[in-house]
Amino acid sequence: MIQRYKFDERLDKLHQEILIMSSIVEEMLRDSISSLINKDDELARKVIDRDDDVDEKEVMLQELCIKIIATQQPVATDLRTVASAFKILTNLERIADHAVNIAETTLDLMKEEYIKPLIDIPKLSEIALEAVKISIDSYVNQDISKLDAMIEKENQIDSLFRKIYRDLLNYMIEDTANIKQASRFTFVASYLERVGDHGTNIFESVHYIVTGEYRDFKDLEGVKKSK
Template sequence: MRIEYNEELRMIKDEILRMSAMTEKMLSDSVAALKSQDCELARSVIDRDDLVDAKEIELQLVVSQVIATQGPVATDLRRLASTYKIITNLERIADLAVNISKRVLELSEVVYMKRLVDIPRACELAEKLLKLAIAAFVHEDISRLREVVDMEDEIDALNIQIHHECLAYMMDNSKNIHQGSVFIFVGSYLERIGDHATNIFETVFYIVTGDYIDFNDLDEETIEQTLALQKKIKAMELEKSAK
């Protein structure tokens, strides 16, 4: 039974990796489409949303079935129940990529008021943060906590910068109001994507430690304590596997 259970856990992780890869690709393609005003690419992102939605439902059913048939307790139950939140956050990231793609269609005939720099940078950071969070889930490793906090802060700062810069262009020329508003929306979408990726890492934190912490409340002392706990957990796992 334990071998079967471990195989089911491995399969769930593999499927979450596939869902994450689909979501990451939608995100990168949506901003690439915005940058190049590629409406065909934007429409393909919108079309792919149904695949992510289907994967979410499929995984929810699989996890529910494993919980029902295996009767997990303690850490195993925490691990399985937490996957629901990870799946939901991935689906919401895909929805935000669709929102960006819809904005691409709005600006298809517009000459941009400036070259896009901060939006692609925010997208790049959001992708890195998502990859880091999913890797943390797969390996149940929270040792890169400080990087997560720093990356989310950087995305937030870029969103504020995008907002201020677009307002300046809009105030300078009323013809820029529409596209400026669109770019502000896109910045906010990317900031929310960063939040969802951070939510995934917070969920991994809960799986590993049994404690749920809002990373907005983290201070340096808590980060240091968490990293020390991670090292202790890994050392215990190595000692156990060596026996």
């Protein structure tokens, strides 16, 4: 009983720390987009500086996972929960990296007048963050009932990314002077599209925790039809 209590206590700490890390990463991504919209170099540098904090937290939580496995020897669902946390932490760290990339784009374009208002890119960032939030909530609750919501977010992300890509490509075709900015904004959109992918990866880990079955969630629609 005491051993189980210690395990539950450490697992709860892991859940809480992943939520904290998720909140930090979410804030970094929001701030990076805000810095890009407002050409806020101070905010962009703040995002870049916070990357070290995320890296340190990732290492700390991975060590906690190892300690739980070594000392508590979990089995079945408990073991899958702790082992899957490694992948979740990696995906969160990579989202932070994308936020840094966007912040660096802000610094690169600080002295330039934008070729177009940034409307769709902030929308894309919000949808991608919503996908990440669904997946993190699913992890904490060990609940995969939000598959339909994840499918909707994935479809929205893919559709909006394609629109942004087409629009920016047209800007480059119309005037070669637009190539630098349009290409950088295309990269930003691709970073956000990858954020959505990381959300899907996290949900994939949750599915494995709950069912004990590994599924490749690259095609969420396909996964749904196979159920």
